[in-house]
Amino acid sequence: MTALLDLSGVTKAYPGVVANDHVSLTIQPGEVHALLGENGAGKSTLVKMIYGLVKPDAGQMSLNGAGYAPADPRAARAAGIGMVFQHFSLFDALTVAENIALGMENAPPMRQLAAQIKAVSETYGLPLAPHRLVGDLSAGERQRVEIIRCLLQEPKLLIMDEPTSVLTPQEVDILFKTLRKLSAEGTAILYISHKLEEIRSLCDAATILRLGKVVGHCIPRDTSAADMAEMMVGSALKPPQKAAGPVGDVLLELRGLSLPPASAFGMPLRDISVSVRAGEVLGIGGVAGNGQDELLSALSGEAQVPAATVFLKGADVGRLGPNARRAAGLLTAPEERLGHAAAPDMSLTENAMLTGAARQGLERNGLLNWGAARSFANQIIADFDVRTPGPGNAARSLSGGNLQKFVIGREILQRPEVLVVNQPTWGVDASAAAAIRQALLDLAEHGAAVIVISQDLDELMEISDNFAALNEGRLSAVRPAAGLTVAEIGQMMGGAHGMEVAHV
Amino acid sequence: MDLSVINPILLLAALMSAATPILLAATGELVVERAGVLNLGVEGMMIVGAIAGFIVAVNTGSPALGFIGAAAGGAVLSLLFVFLTQVALANQVASGLGLTLFGLGLSALMGQSYVGVKPPRMADLDLGPLSDIPVLGRILFSHDAMVYIGLLIVLGVWAGLKFTRAGLVLRAVGENHDAAHALGYKVKRIRTLAILFGGACAGMGGAYISLIRVPQWTEGMTAGVGWIALALVVFASWKPWRVLLGAYLFGGITQLQLNLQGAGVAIPVEYLAMSPYIVTIIVLVILSADKSRAPGSLGRIFHASH
Numbered sequence: 043m044t045a046l047l048d049l050s051g052v053t054k055a056y057p058g059v060v061a062n063d064h065v066s067l068t069i070q071p072g073e074v075h076a077l078l079g080e081n082g083a084g085k086s087t088l089v090k091m092i093y094g095l096v097k098p099d100a101g102q103m104s105l106n107g108a109g110y111a112p113a114d115p116r117a118a119r120a121a122g123i124g125m126v127f128q129h130f131s132l133f134d135a136l137t138v139a140e141n142i143a144l145g146m147e148n149a150p151p152m153r154q155l156a157a158q159i160k161a162v163s164e165t166y167g168l169p170l171a172p173h174r175l176v177g178d179l180s181a182g183e184r185q186r187v188e189i190i191r192c193l194l195q196e197p198k199l200l201i202m203d204e205p206t207s208v209l210t211p212q213e214v215d216i217l218f219k220t221l222r223k224l225s226a227e228g229t230a231i232l233y234i235s236h237k238l239e240e241i242r243s244l245c246d247a248a249t250i251l252r253l254g255k256v257v258g259h260c261i262p263r264d265t266s267a268a269d270m271a272e273m274m275v276g277s278a279l280k281p282p283q284k285a286a287g288p289v290g291d292v293l294l295e296l297r298g299l300s301l302p303p304a305s306a307f308g309m310p311l312r313d314i315s316v317s318v319r320a321g322e323v324l325g326i327g328g329v330a331g332n333g334q335d336e337l338l339s340a341l342s343g344e345a346q347v348p349a350a351t352v353f354l355k356g357a358d359v360g361r362l363g364p365n366a367r368r369a370a371g372l373l374t375a376p377e378e379r380l381g382h383a384a385a386p387d388m389s390l391t392e393n394a395m396l397t398g399a400a401r402q403g404l405e406r407n408g409l410l411n412w413g414a415a416r417s418f419a420n421q422i423i424a425d426f427d428v429r430t431p432g433p434g435n436a437a438r439s440l441s442g443g444n445l446q447k448f449v450i451g452r453e454i455l456q457r458p459e460v461l462v463v464n465q466p467t468w469g470v471d472a473s474a475a476a477a478i479r480q481a482l483l484d485l486a487e488h489g490a491a492v493i494v495i496s497q498d499l500d501e502l503m504e505i506s507d508n509f510a511a512l513n514e515g516r517l518s519a520v521r522p523a524a525g526l527t528v529a530e531i532g533q534m535m536g537g538a539h540g541m542e543v544a545h546v
Numbered sequence: 547m548d549l550s551v552i553n554p555i556l557l558l559a560a561l562m563s564a565a566t567p568i569l570l571a572a573t574g575e576l577v578v579e580r581a582g583v584l585n586l587g588v589e590g591m592m593i594v595g596a597i598a599g600f601i602v603a604v605n606t607g608s609p610a611l612g613f614i615g616a617a618a619g620g621a622v623l624s625l626l627f628v629f630l631t632q633v634a635l636a637n638q639v640a641s642g643l644g645l646t647l648f649g650l651g652l653s654a655l656m657g658q659s660y661v662g663v664k665p666p667r668m669a670d671l672d673l674g675p676l677s678d679i680p681v682l683g684r685i686l687f688s689h690d691a692m693v694y695i696g697l698l699i700v701l702g703v704w705a706g707l708k709f710t711r712a713g714l715v716l717r718a719v720g721e722n723h724d725a726a727h728a729l730g731y732k733v734k735r736i737r738t739l740a741i742l743f744g745g746a747c748a749g750m751g752g753a754y755i756s757l758i759r760v761p762q763w764t765e766g767m768t769a770g771v772g773w774i775a776l777a778l779v780v781f782a783s784w785k786p787w788r789v790l791l792g793a794y795l796f797g798g799i800t801q802l803q804l805n806l807q808g809a810g811v812a813i814p815v816e817y818l819a820m821s822p823y824i825v826t827i828i829v830l831v832i833l834s835a836d837k838s839r840a841p842g843s844l845g846r847i848f849h850a851s852h
Contacts, residue, residue, distance in 0.1 A: 135839070
């Protein structure tokens, strides 16, 4: 049997970095093949070459034994390759059917296409209404749009880039059933992830990338997650240590907080009541777009909230703006690093000044003390192992993980009494993520209250004392994190959002 | 004051003609903005179209060729905007403002020897028996061809955006250029074509002023119509039929207030003069209270990065 897709010696270099260095990879028809690696290992570049978005500098690709060099994604799609993107490539203001038509070479008339969408979605247990606006769909439903867009082209190879990062555990189960059914029908799947347990349960073979090179192959079913992690990272990882410190007084309390959405596609907050004590880490889970950003902006003071809904140490801070809340000890670090947590084109010193001015005494009578700001930035860089030539570099020039360390470190070093972070390790490699989590735990140990909003359930289980989930802008009841099962967490996150299991 | 001097039939007939320059320019800009590009150079492209069309019409004696020349003139000027924003990746707001200033200066230079010249008149379109229908015939069917061409362009833009694949791709590019690129669409090529179309429409709108509304050439004669067209696109929520409504409303009230001034109504002229702007904005703001919003990538620079 000839291989479906065969890559040999594929190389792609960007200025200053070799993204893929002589990568070779073989995928058989119907095989579920995992591509494993840390952020920056070159996974995305590799699949972009297969999908025709990037041209390799050297090396050969062949499809079904014949040479394969797609000029653009259309050529790749014509050759039978479909791709479901990590950050969805969808158009909010267009309908489901229009979005799907855009990804097809010869889209039939809308009416006929709508019927096809219904048929395919029922066959694979992924219900979708063709005429709904994509902007109104949940993350799981958006992913279905992408999958169905691919399936309508009857692909021979389906590339999935981190497909489960936005799904509840129940939705993951349904997706896996769909993928297994596809694989049984002969469609090969190239599955990119760094969630090792998923790969062990789904994939037939795995290729592991590190710094652009293939560092190993394995059969995921027969390899332990720890061994795969070690191949990925190159060294054994130390999990964060949690000290069960005494829990103190209530520092932050929300009472019946409701907030209308800020934009047409936003999510309102609905009657949120919760309290966090000194020394406690509260983990807030939930699928993206269920009110995480809104909750963070209500806590940071960016959004105006009604009086008597947010209390810091018993005092009503609901009507205070971000700077007044910072001065009172409530600090936040939003999810979006570039443009929200940090100003991309300003230097690290300037970014340190932006949030540190009040609490670090960097400002006096309206005059800025740049010397103090620079040493504050240097302290963040030293304490949090931020890799950069110096504090004069622009925030934009740092890699995602390094900037994240800087942003989190900047807040932690200001000795917050309450710290709220959203997606603290999103897009950060495993060792940096472990360092950030450890820093959050240390902060709690020293008597701060920490709220971690995250979509990474493993992370939340690792560091939280208590757990709650956001679903449709509502916060579930708070439960102790220890002893929660995946099924219980899934129910708290809202179950499967009306998805049904594939009719295999 | 004598309101009986206002003839409602003539007023309505004049409305269609008065609205045509704004309608053409705004429809072109609507296509540009739906593709995700904010071109503030409408005024500049209109005035260059006005003089280009004027020169061609005077030298060939054919108003029809004049309009073709105007479309070409507007499109050529918009090529400068294409170069600045799509090739050099310059800021769209600054480039558009620059285009307007450049267009005003360039048109004054081109038109130096055409001041005081009379252009050939464009005949009304002979629609046969339709023009003989009482009242309606005078209002709807006794205009020059450009009035109907303007309406056909609105119809074509509406149908094109809604029903054709090219229209879907254009909307997709304007909504999310990164996603459109990931699907393999040529963002820059599509935007370039949209900008050229916008330039051609603005040029024809300008020539409608210099060849038909005020048949002569004066420096700066578009007098802010391009800016009104730009505002109209926003207040019309990027929907072609609302642009038509807004343009007719604006044209109609402009005509009405001129008539009222002529009739000597006891309202200060300044209030009458500002009335078209106020009424158009109020009506379209009320209409735009629904969920419609700007194209997602409007005004953002697209840089293919990978």
